[in-house]
Amino acid sequence: MKSLEELKAIRERMQGQVGLRSEDSNNTRVVVGMATCGIASGARPVLTTLVDEVQKRKLNNISVTQTGCIGLCQYEPIVEVMEPGKDKVTYIKMTPEKAIEVLEQHLIRGQIVEKYTLNAENL
Amino acid sequence: MFRSHVLICGGTGCTSSGSQQVAAKLEEEIKRQGLEKEVAVVKTGCHGLCALGPIMIVYPEAVLYSMVKAEDIPEIVEEHLLKGRVVTRLVYQETVSAEGIKSLNDTDFYKKQHRIALRNCGVINPENIEEYIGTGGYEALGKVLTEMTPDEVIQVILDSGLRGRGGAGFPTGLKWRFASGNRGNVQKYVCCNADEGDPGAFMDRSVLEGDPHVVLEAMAIAGYAIGASQGYIYVRAEYPIAVERLKIAIAQAREYGLLGKDIFGSGFDFDIDLRLGAGAFVCGEETALMTSIEGNRGEPRPRPPFPAVKGLFEKPTILNNVETYANIPQIILNGPEWFASMGTEKSKGTKVFALGGKIHNTGLVEIPMGTTLRTIIEEIGGGIPNGKKFKAAQTGGPSGGCIPAEQMDVPIDYDNLIAIGSMMGSGGLIVMDEDTCMVDIAKFFLEFTVDESCGKCTPCRIGTKRLYEMLDKISKGKGTLEDLDKMEELCYHIKENSLCGLGQSAPNPVLSTLRFFRDEYVAHVVEKRCPAGVCKDLLTYQILADKCRGCTLCAKTCPADAITGKVKEPHVIDPAKCLKCGACIEKCRFGAIVKR
Structure with a gap:
C-alpha cells in the first residue's frame, strides 16, 4: 500500500458489499415478490438486475430484498418501493428493462414511473 | 454481485455448537x-x-x-x-x-450495548482484509502516517481518556508517552497482550477471532x-482459531503493504510477529x-525499571491488551472528544464483558462504562435461570472479587469496582445464584x-498455599473463628509483599467474600453448616421416612451401596458409606431424599 488513494479504492469497492450488512431505517427498500408465482413469471432476473445495478451505481442507501406472495399473482413480477416517510409504490409486470427504468426515474430522480404502477392498471 | 449475505458465526462458541457443519450444509444447499x-x-x-449458537444472520433483512x-x-x-419468506419458527424469538x-438493535440483549471494540465482530469475514478495509479499516493508520506527528497521536490517546482494558486501568496515552523519548535512535518494541487467562473470560479471544486486523492496525499506530x-x-x-486468523491477517497485511517497509509511502516501517504462550496464567x-x-x-521481575524504560530485550517497550488496541483506530478517526x-x-468509553455462570444470555456484551450491574444482569443478560435469586457477581477472575446484591446499582467503572473490593480485570463476569457457596x-x-503461582517470590508461593489450606479446613467444618482473622491478616501480607500482580491480587476473592459474606464463613465454622448446600463434608443426605415409598430406586442407583x-418400606442412608454424590436425589420421584 503506497498511498491513501489505493486504500480508498478498495474501500469503495467493498463498501457496497459490506454496507449490505448495516441496519439503517433511513434506507429505501426495494422489495421483489419472489413466491412461486413471482418466480414463474420471471422475478429472478428482475431481482438480480436490481441488485447489480444498485451496487454498480453505488446507491448505498437502497436495499433490495425479496418477499413472498402478496396475493396479486396475475400482476407478477411485482416490485414495491418503500421510501421512508412516503407511500409505498407498487410496480407490476416488471422485466429487467422496466426495472432499470424504475431505478433511473424513481430511485435516482425521485419521479414515480406511473405507467408501470398498480394504479395505472385500473383494478 | 450478491443480493444477500448470510453471516454465520465462526467464533469458538458457535464452532463448538456446530456452526462449521451448518455452514457446509448452507453452501451445499445454496448451490x-x-x-x-x-x-x-x-x-x-x-x-x-x-448461548444461542450457532447463530446465522441474513442481510439485508437482518434476520437472526x-x-x-x-x-x-x-x-x-x-x-x-x-x-423471501422468513422462517419465523427458527428466528431468534426475541425479535x-x-x-x-x-x-436486532431493539432486543433486550443488544439495545443497551454500544459496540466499539466489537464493532466488526460478527459483521465481517475476519479472513478477508478487504472486508476490514470496506468498513473503514486501516484508514486510521493512513491518517496517522500522512497527517499527524507522533506526539499528536499520543496527545489524542491521552485526551480520549482511554485506560488499559487488561485489568489495572493505567492510562494508555501516558504509557505511550513514557516510551516515546529518543525516537529513531533506539530499538523499541510494541507488544500485544493476548494471553487471556482468567477463567470465564473470552473477550480478547473474540476480538482476535472476529476482527484481527484492528489489533494489527492499532499496533502499527502505536509503533509510529x-x-x-x-x-x-x-x-x-x-486459542487455535485466534492464532490461525492472526497468521492469515498478518500475511494479508504484508501482502497489501500495510505491514512492512515504507507504509503509505511515509517512510515508516513496521512489522509484527506472533509468539505463542504455553498457557501459564x-x-x-x-x-x-x-x-x-x-x-x-x-x-515476573521487579518494577522499576518499567517496560517503557527497559522492557523486551531491555529496550523501551509498550504493552497493551487486545481490547485496548481495538479501541485505538476508532479514537483516531472519530476524535478523542467522541470517545471521552x-x-x-x-x-471513558465502553467495556466488553464476558457473561457467564448462572445467567440466561451467556455471551459477550459491550456496554458504556458506568452501566450498572443490574442492567447487565437483569436486562442484557436476561436474568437468572430457573427463578433463582441473584447472590453475587464475580468480576476480574482470580484477581477480582465478588459484588453482592446490595451493590448491584453501583455504576461499573475502574474506580468503583476497586472501592467495593473487586476490580475490572479483563472483563470476565461470572454470575452466581443462591445455590453458590x-x-x-x-x-x-x-x-x-x-x-x-510461578514460585519466584515467597509471599505468593507459600502464602497462597497456606491460604488455600485454611479455606479447605473451613469448607470441611474444621475451621475456627481465629482462622478467619488469621486469613485476613495473611491476605494483607500476600497483597503487600508479592512481586507481581498475580500475588498482589490473589487474595482478593477471599477478602471480598469475607467482607460481604462473613456470615457464610461463620456458618461453616460455628454451625458446621454450608448454607448453600455445596461443601460436601458438611452435608448429610437423609431419607424422610414419611415420604419414602420403598420403591428401591435409590438403593439401585447408589454407587456406594x-x-x-x-421393598415398600422406608429406606435408610448409611452416612459412613455415603459419597454425597447426589445421584439418589435425582432419581427419587417422591422428593423423599434431602441434603442438609
Missing part, C-alpha cells in the same frame, strides 16, 4: 438451488449471543436465526433465500413480534507514536510476558492461583 451467484456465505467472528441445525438449512434456503420481525518498528503479539496456544503479567517472549521461563463523551468521569468460590479461585431397606 443446489442455484443461488451461489446471488447469496454470499460469510463466516464471521463472535456476535455475542453465544438462532440455534441453527444442519437439518434446518434446506428449509431456510428455499423459503427465505429463494422465496419476533406481532408486527413482524423487529430489529513511540518510534518502534517491530511488534509482537503474545497469544495463548490454546502468570504470563499475562507484563514483565513475565516479556521474559517469555525473550525465550526464558515466564517469571462516553462513560464516567474517570473511565461463597467459601467454595473463594477456594476455587485460590486453588487456581496456587496452581498458577450406602442405601438399604426392604
